[in-house]
Amino acid sequence: MKILLTEKPSGNAYIESLMNAYKKAGHEVFGDASNFFNSNVRPDILHIHWPERLNEWYSAKKGSQQQWLELISSRLKWYQSQNVTIIHTLHNLAPHDSKEDSSREAFELIIAYSDILVHHCTRSVKIFNKLYSESQEKKNIVCPHGDYLIDYKFVNREEARRKLNLPIDKTIILNFGKQRPYKNHNFVVDAFNKLELQSKYLILAGEYLYPPVSFGQRWLLRSRNMMREILPNRTVKYFYRSFSSDELAEIFCAADCIFLGQHSALNSGVLPLAATFRRPVIFPDVGCFSEAMQSWKSECFAAGDVQGAAESLKKICLSVQENNFELPDNGEWLAKNSWENHVGNILQSVSDL
Template structure:
């Protein structure tokens, strides 16, 4: 009996391509299966190139990458998106952040975001807390909004015991180890965290800052204190797994967070989180089972929360870590990928705008 030929895969292009430093996109597109072929664009200029856009889908992520490298203006970026739509392409925009982390681009970003909201077919957020926060800042077209969770990082990082990790890092004698993971950026308030830690930590406690040091914290001063362990630079998968295994909990002292990949990474690697009460952490942290959130507004709030967390000792945080790992398993990419696949198939079936050539 003859079988029908499988349908052509759905063509998805994504920009920017951050797979080299963030596993999120690799995990997302791998989860879609053969029905969707996702390919990166090397630059935003490629969005309007080629002219064969009918039936294609553009998945736009961190949109500021399109106009912060000096190669393209915000206006030309929006023109490219408009041309893509006019030729029959469809646009999905994932809002990862409320605003750019770099303050220099906030004014132009507001203009660009208004344009993307008008052009996008789908506006994607990772959680209800993220949606609530985005609605306070943007006039979201709710008919376009979809919420699909951020998946876990299972299988990306190796596993180490706490004892092995501390031995390898020569931190066997530490009492409590606190970890600030991921990119070290101004919005994570690393300076305030260092100051608070040194105020409340005991002589055998340690704070590890592990990640690439962004230009917006070039003026960050790391005191010459044995309790501070700073390993700046792009960490390899093994390095990230090692510092998480050595730590009792991760601390994320965000001034703002819409989605927190760092919190979900800590969760995946079995570590609880102490963090500021922001949308990204409300999504990732189940209080008090997997972590503690504090109100960052009052003066001294970070130091007070950190003092309480350190005084609890390692055992309660070990329990939270196990609960966090269990919660991370619910962020399985099999289910999340199926939801994304359905969304892309929905877009692929939409009729093309009038006047679009389909040669």
């Protein structure tokens, strides 16, 4: 079969892993938003991810929002008229970081035209059925997120810490990912400060996405972040930047555990990243987080509960120390969350239509 994805693999290990799994299953795969809008090749499957990125692609062509919506609708109608199976993977509850009403409309439009909705957990199915009436009429399937073996590279813990200028003798907690407001960095720091552990050390790492504020406020935030990065701190280290695949391996291998602090979310790629790199996880009970961490060493706390997060951090950190920093075995988790299983579930659902 020919499968068209609305994404291209560059810089996105999720999409690259998915494409590779489709190819391994014997299918022809091509991608990119440009093909969605312009190609006259009829695929057997159209697999849509992050509809707002279609907006980003079209906005670069200087089209209006209304023209974009009309084009999305006409293209979906064309694929439907060609008996193409339309699949939409639901990564977020609404368009990611988009303030445009048209992005929300496109999100709903794509759900309406989809034959199959792919979720990363059963809770996601229930949430979408409440939020979007069209979702209830679709074939909803659950496919775990998938691993990040495509980015995996072993780096000795001490070597990784030396490269990043991190203390060798500390229990290092990593908060990783693009720095968005809903990821609750103040909460992460507050919980860390409440953690009763002498050897504790926190890393906050990832590109900082500035909120839509005035020039003056933005300047103040940039200045603050610059000071955080350059001024010495005995217990906290900031890396406000993106990471290459090699750098990703270094920072995960330097850490002893991974800490997420979101007050709300549906999915997070950091969870499967942590399990792939064999790092225990402390996370809030939101969205698909708990299901994503089944079969993996982790501690869960109620979202927004600083004391609960600190206690969960302590449990994991003490466990890591008691096991002499030996990494847990992730074989069971990898088997349950393989891309082969992910793609197999999708293709079986297409056959069942």
